[in-house]
Amino acid sequence: MARKDIISETSNRQEVEDFLSQARGLSVSAPASGPSQGRLIFAMDATASRQPSWDRAAEIQAEMFDAVDGVGALDIQLVFFRGLSECKASGWCRNAKSLRNYISKVSCHAGHTQIERVLAHVERESANGKVDALIYVGDCIEENPDHLAPIAGKLALKGVKTFMFQEGYDRDASFAFGEIARITDGAFMQFDASSAKKLRDLLGAVASYAVGGQNGLSDYQKKTGSDDVLKLGYQLRKKS
Secondary structure (H helix, E strand, C coil): CCCEECCCCCCCCCHHHHHHHHHHHHCCCCCCCCCCEEEEEEEEECEHHHHHHHHHHHHHCHHHHHHCCCCCEEEEEEEEEECCCEEEEEEEECCHHHHHHHHHCCCCECCCCCHHHHHHHHHHHCCCCCCCEEEEEECCCCCCHHHHHHHHHHHHHCCCEEEEEEECCCHHHHHHHHHHHHHCCCEEEEECCCCHHHHHHHHHHHHHHHHHHHHHHHHHHHHHCCHHHHHHHHHHHHHC
16 A cells, blocks of 8 residues: 655644635636536544444445546545554545545554544645545544644645534534635535435535536536535525
8 A cells, every 4th residue: 555654734823814815816716617627535533432433434435436437537635544553545536446445455543533544644645746635534623723724725725625523513623624715715515423424415516526617516406406516505605
């Protein structure tokens, strides 16, 4: 399995508004018709409490590829953190079997959240080729949101929208995840442990957006009839 360690990066919070202003001026966004190929980073919290959710994600990740079948190609990279300092990325996958192979080989270990390292990795990865979207799935945060905002600003400059999906309703996580989504013109959604279908629909929605832009997202919503996908699309339209 090809993996690489992810090195953390920090910035000053004062830079955030400057980044946002520049990002708005550049108007970096997915075109209405959408590209024929998308690149998406799928990041998950793999600390100890997340094992049931991790196993569930392994089962439903195929929806991201199924959603764009016949529409375009989708490359997905898995990123996860666990333990006290482990944060790694897989190679790029273009089918559900390859991604599942990566996910199934990871077990969750006790540790702290490392969202800052995830965002820094995505920012570096986007320098090697356009990254259309980041999906992050987690339930809590143990980091200072002020350290995350500047890196989110860098993602906004590069046109990477973040889709922050929170399992549960931890207040601190809701605030931080919402801010990251806001800064990058992405979306923030919550779900509970029994909402496998909701998470599946949301994963498919982001994949559709990464490959087909707003049109791809709209087509996926019509196909699924999902109110949650409709709400996600509404967040994106509000920011466009």
